[in-house]
Amino acid sequence: MEDILNANARAVLEVLRANTRHPTAQEVYDEVRRARPHIGLATVYRILRQLAEQKMIKVWGYGSESARYDACTHRHDHACCTECGALLDVPVEVVLSHAELEKAARATGIEMGSHEVRIYGRCQDCQAKSKKARLT
Ligand SMILES: [Zn+2]
Numbered sequence: 001m002e003d004i005l006n007a008n009a010r011a012v013l014e015v016l017r018a019n020t021r022h023p024t025a026q027e028v029y030d031e032v033r034r035a036r037p038h039i040g041l042a043t044v045y046r047i048l049r050q051l052a053e054q055k056m057i058k059v060w061g062y063g064s065e066s067a068r069y070d071a072c073t074h075r076h077d078h079a080c081c082t083e084c085g086a087l088l089d090v091p092v093e094v095v096l097s098h099a100e101l102e103k104a105a106r107a108t109g110i111e112m113g114s115h116e117v118r119i120y121g122r123c124q125d126c127q128a129k130s131k132k133a134r135l136t
Pocket residue numbers: 081082083084085086122123124125126
């Protein structure tokens with residue numbers, strides 16, 4: 001699959017694989033421009049859309065300006081910082097029984113395809129910042 005990608009698409013994918021903070025399109029653009037200075041933001045958007053269509057990446061917050069892109073396509077959970085918006089992969093498996101999930105899905109009338117657990121709070125950077133602010 002990957003060998004059919006052009007150099008721009010490969011560069012975008014590399015940026016996503018190296019960045020575990022789920023960058024926005026703008027952040028991907030800023031990063032990829034270092035390797036490919038002539039790439040445009042519109043091209044980056046188009047590549048991200050194509051990679052998502054080919055299921056090579058995942059998109060969180062689809063269709064919004066603040067959508068974030070994830071090179072990790074297997075099922076995993078996320079923790080979201082309510083202060084800076086950082087989206088982090090949860091490195092441990094959060095286990096929920098299939099029966100519980102089915103019950104929750106049925107209650108909403110949704111035929112369950114996949115699921116995700118999301119944890120909200122303040123990330124380490126933001127915790128450190130507020131600690132510093134308290135000291136000064
Ligand atoms: Zn944060």
